[in-house]
Amino acid sequence: SQQGEEDPQALSIQEGENATMNCSYKTSINNLQWYRQNSGRGLVHLILIRSNEREKHSGRLRVTLDTSKKSSSLLITASRAADTASYFCATDHNNNDMRFGAGTRLTVKP
């Protein structure tokens, strides 16, 4: 069964706007990762945040983690049409496997 749940399921914004996606999970984690998937392609790793970290940045990406609420958010600033994709959070519980949510489908309109 899937562990994380992304919210919203779909998001449509204009180029240049910021996009925020949220992820909630159920059990304690070692780390949480965000992945991106273009239509018809495999998943590409974006960023990892460990359970003892609260915020992490990578380029236009900002990830936060609140372990007390069992939630994470991914912020993409100054979005571009090329950011159109599905975004998944994945949680690692016992270092053996990653469990994914259903994803947020982001559309950035030019």
Next chain:
Amino acid sequence: GAGVSQSPRYKVAKRGQDVALRCDPISGHVSLFWYQQALGQGPEFLTYFQNEAQLDKSGLPSDRFFAERPEGSVSTLKIQRTQQEDSAVYLCASSPPGGLNTIYFGEGSWLTVV
């Protein structure tokens, strides 16, 4: 190659047919994972190998699904007597030793059962 390689990329199988999906992980990667992704959904965990040992197969949906990695490198996911509900993308991923940091995905094998 540099990345995780999967074959075939596309497979159309008649209901009841057996299929075999191959995964070549990144060289030196100890951990290998199989996921099933239905249209519009996230990847669902199927099974996990560390070297040749299958440490977790709790996600395999039925005994028609079987995975192996006999020499700790290439892995094969076999589906026997395919059914329409098996239609999905099967993703393989691998990760290097030293704990689970980043897992690297292949492009997937798209299975359609007709």
